[in-house]
Amino acid sequence: MTTSRLLALLVLSVIGAAPAPAGDRCLQGTSVLTDQRALATLRADEDSACPCTTTGGRSAYRRCARAVVNAAVDGGSVRRECKKTAKRDVSSATCGTSDETCGGSRPTKPGADATCTVRSASSCHDRGSTQSTACAAETHCSDVVTWTAGTCLDGRQAGPWHVGARTTTFTKPSVVDPMATRVLDTVIWYPTTDTGPIDADTGAILDATVDPSAAPYPIVMFSHGNCSFPEQSKFLTVQLATYGYVVVAPSHPNSTLPECLAGTNNLVRSALERPSEITSVLDQMLAANDTVGSPFFGTIDSSRIGMAGHSFGGWTTFKVASADARFKVAVPMAGDPVPPPALTVPLLAMTGLEDTFVTPASVVAAYDAAVGPKVLVEIEHAGHFAFSDGCIPGHSDCNYPVTLSQNEAHAVVLRWVVPFLERYLRGAPRLEGFFTAAPPPGVQVQSQL
Numbered sequence: 001m002t003t004s005r006l007l008a009l010l011v012l013s014v015i016g017a018a019p020a021p022a023g024d025r026c027l028q029g030t031s032v033l034t035d036q037r038a039l040a041t042l043r044a045d046e047d048s049a050c051p052c053t054t055t056g057g058r059s060a061y062r063r064c065a066r067a068v069v070n071a072a073v074d075g076g077s078v079r080r081e082c083k084k085t086a087k088r089d090v091s092s093a094t095c096g097t098s099d100e101t102c103g104g105s106r107p108t109k110p111g112a113d114a115t116c117t118v119r120s121a122s123s124c125h126d127r128g129s130t131q132s133t134a135c136a137a138e139t140h141c142s143d144v145v146t147w148t149a150g151t152c153l154d155g156r157q158a159g160p161w162h163v164g165a166r167t168t169t170f171t172k173p174s175v176v177d178p179m180a181t182r183v184l185d186t187v188i189w190y191p192t193t194d195t196g197p198i199d200a201d202t203g204a205i206l207d208a209t210v211d212p213s214a215a216p217y218p219i220v221m222f223s224h225g226n227c228s229f230p231e232q233s234k235f236l237t238v239q240l241a242t243y244g245y246v247v248v249a250p251s252h253p254n255s256t257l258p259e260c261l262a263g264t265n266n267l268v269r270s271a272l273e274r275p276s277e278i279t280s281v282l283d284q285m286l287a288a289n290d291t292v293g294s295p296f297f298g299t300i301d302s303s304r305i306g307m308a309g310h311s312f313g314g315w316t317t318f319k320v321a322s323a324d325a326r327f328k329v330a331v332p333m334a335g336d337p338v339p340p341p342a343l344t345v346p347l348l349a350m351t352g353l354e355d356t357f358v359t360p361a362s363v364v365a366a367y368d369a370a371v372g373p374k375v376l377v378e379i380e381h382a383g384h385f386a387f388s389d390g391c392i393p394g395h396s397d398c399n400y401p402v403t404l405s406q407n408e409a410h411a412v413v414l415r416w417v418v419p420f421l422e423r424y425l426r427g428a429p430r431l432e433g434f435f436t437a438a439p440p441p442g443v444q445v446q447s448q449l
Helices: 003-008 029-049 057-075 080-091 141-148 234-242 257-262 267-289 312-323 360-369 406-424 429-436
Strands: 100-105 115-119 131-135 162-173 181-192 217-223 246-250 300-310 327-333 347-352 374-379 443-448
Touching: 029 057, 029 080, 057 080, 080 141, 100 141, 100 429, 115 141, 131 429, 162 234, 162 267, 181 234, 181 267, 217 234, 217 267, 217 312, 234 246, 234 406, 246 267, 267 300, 267 312, 300 312, 312 327, 327 406, 347 360, 347 406, 360 374, 374 406, 406 429, 429 443
Parallel strands: 217 246, 217 300, 300 327, 327 347, 347 374
Antiparallel strands: 100 115, 100 131, 162 181, 181 246, 374 443
16 A cells, blocks of 8 residues: 555544533433443443343343443443433343344334334234334344334445455546546455455455356446545445445546645546546446456346445536436435536435535535435534545544544444445335434434435
C-alpha cells in the first residue's frame, strides 16, 4: 500500500466521550450518542461477565447481567435515565434459554415500531398485520429492533459467502477527446467459496474463483469520490459481496487520489467523463459474462443492475441512474446532483447531518425530486466521510467523539444499504417493513414506497 493511500485511510484515535446532560430521557435529546456508546460498552461488559449460554439457565444469566447494570449505573458509566432500558435489554435476551428472538414488522403501518419477543422458533409466525421472523443470529431483542427493524436482516453481519477480488484495467475512448484513451483501473469484488489470505488493499482473496452455485448474481457499480480510489469503501463493497453481489469499482481519471496529491486533478473533465466510464465498464463486465473462459462467464444477472457511489460518486450515481434504463436502483451517499433529476428507479439517498462538503439540504432536494419508491436517511452526528473507510484527521467531519467514529457510522450505513438492495434489487418483499418502521435513535428517515 502506498504512503499516500495509507494516509488517506487513517482514522482518528478514540478519546473519551463527553458526559451527557442530566435530565434527558434515555436515547433522546442531546444524550442519544452518549447513551448509545454507554449501552454498547455495558453490553460488552455483560457478555464478558455473564456468558450467554444455557448453563445455569436464564435466571442465572439475568441475575449476573442485572448486577453488571447496577454497578455501571452506580459507578456513573451509564446514566440513571438508562437503567430501565438496560434492564429491559437483559430481560429480552435469549441467554440461558434455547428460545430465539422473534422479530416483528408491520409494513402496512408506516411509522409503526418494530417488535421482538423471545420464544421458540416454532411459535414465531405471522399474526394479523405483523410479519414475524425467527432471528437465530440475534441474542437480544434490542438488536432485532434497532438493527433489523424486526426483519432479522442485520446488515452489520456478513452474508454467507467469502469474498474474492480481481483487479483489472478497462479502457475506453474519451468523451471530451475521442482520440484519447481513458484508462480505468478497476476492482471487482464477488462471492466465492475459496479460502486463503486476505489482500490488505481489497479486503478479499485475490483472484479467487467466483462461486457458480447461486449465479447469476446482481451487479452493483460503485463510483468513488473526488480525490479517492476504487477501494475507498471496502466496509461496503466487501460486505455486499458476502451477500452475493458482484461489485465493480472503476477509477475515475482526473479525480483520483494521486492526481489530487500531484495537483493535476480536473473536476470539470472528470464530470464530463464519469457517467460514460461507469456505463462502459458495465458494458465490458456484461460482455465478460457472455464470454466462455472469462472468470465471470455466466455469473452476472443483467436484469439486476444497481448504482452506488460516494460524494462525487454520489453525483455520478444520480447522473447514470437517470440516463441508463439498465440501472434498477440508485444508492447515492453524500451526493449532490445539480439540478436534481426526477429519478424513477428506487432511490436510497443518504447524508450525514454534520457534512461540511455536501449540504444535507441538497440531498433532501434530490430526494424530493425523485418519483419513488424512495428513502431518505439522514444520519445524526455523521460527516461527509461516514461512507468511506478513511477520514481526514483533524477535520470537523471527523471529530470523534462529537461525530460518529468510522465503525459507528459504517454500522448505520450497512443497516440501510444491505436491506435496500436486498429488497429493491434482489426482490425480497418481506423487507418492506424495514423502510416503514420507526427509525432508531440518531437517524432521521423519510420514505415514499
